[in-house]
Amino acid sequence: RKEVEQDPGPFNVPEGATVAFNCTYSNSASQSFFWYRQDCRKEPKLLMSVYSSGNEDGRFTAQLNRASQYISLLIRDSKLSDSATYLCVVAPSGTYKYIFGTGTRLKVLA
């Protein structure tokens, strides 16, 4: 089993749609969680950190479920500019490493 698993997609959704991605992780001692966005042939950029209480940033909402060991990302009112790959990143405690999922590809269609 991979340490961090994501559905690779692609998710093709119309503009204005709501779309959700899930990510599961295997290390129950993981401490920090992030969603990064990566555009084609560019570097990953932080979208948001994920906190136990859940957090929201505009159209984006992230949730953490420690009991089931998954995190989610919800995008409301999708825009064409949201088209990208979304990387789930998990940081186990006691290490300086970050474990990346393979990413979920989103394509928002006009």
Place this chain on the structure above:
Amino acid sequence: DAMVIQNPRYQVTQFGKPVTLSCSQTLNHNVMYWYQQKSSQAPKLLFHYYDKDFNNEADTPDNFQSRRPNTSFCFLDIRSPGLGDAAMYLCATSSQGAYGETQYFGPGTRLLVL
């Protein structure tokens, strides 16, 4: 303002010809990372430094070496590039590692091996 800078952005080298990629940061972060990313794959950690403390991943080929002469700079040396080493190489930093701290990435160097 650029915070993690990588040079060059594109590098073409010949099979077996050594190449060095550079990374610099203005964040004064003590942890620096090198990742290799191939198309449609997750970034793969090659090694990281906590200050001068070097940490190599077990599956990083011996062909890959790194140097960190000071806090700001880190280099990736590929001693004898093979065709399979063609990839995007990403440098990243974080202030103290994986305790809720964000990783910041440079724009990457795309390596082509002929």
